[in-house]
Amino acid sequence: MRYGWDKNNLASMRRAISVEQFEAEVVAHRQLLFRLAMVQLQEPASAEDVVQETILAALLAREKFKRESSIRTWLISIMRYKVIDALRARSRYVGAQPAVAAEECDEGAFDRLFDANGCWKDAKDAWSDPHSAAEQTAFFRILEACLARLPERTSRAFMMREWLEMEPGEIQSLLNVTPTNLRALLYRARMQLRLCMDLNWER
Secondary structure, three states: OOOOOOHHHHHHHHHHHHHHHHHHHHHOOHHHHHHHHHHHHOOHHHHHHHHHHHHHHHHHOHHHOOOOOOHHHHHHHHHHHHHHHHHHHOHHHOOOOOOOOHHHOOHHHHHOOEOOOOOEOOOOOOOOOHHHHOOOHHHHHHHHHHHHHOOHHHHHHHHHHHOOOOOHHHHHHHHOOOHHHHHHHHHHHHHHHHHHHHHHOOO
């Protein structure tokens, strides 16, 4: 044995390095996870708790991560369930909220998306195929920026439906909106996001 090392020691070192690298990769996404959690929970302490739970769950499940998707996507999928649990746990404390505000609707933005026949003026595929694009760092960065421009409740409704995949009835209860108001919120979110992505997403 040279230099006091054997195969078992080398294998242990490789595993240790792998664990350290994995932890570093996970922690590198903390700020993204925190921002996503804040969209729904709106309280820094609650958002931080969810992020901590997500990171801990990911570290404990390290062996299950096969890198079939990006670590970012994997972490977001883990946090999805943590956020849903947090929302449900405090749903009984959600107070009444006013009806959807008229100023949340930017009619001018909608008009710019359509021609006189009501069809898309410039249909692009970035948003129509989000699952393939979502793995790209640039897409995530632009999507996050576009979400930040939406009114708070509009963004929450969209993320509840599209990211958390919650049923409309539960979203209506959590946001205290009617089915008609929820449909309006989701429509506005999709239209404004489409406009924002079309203006900023370059392929």
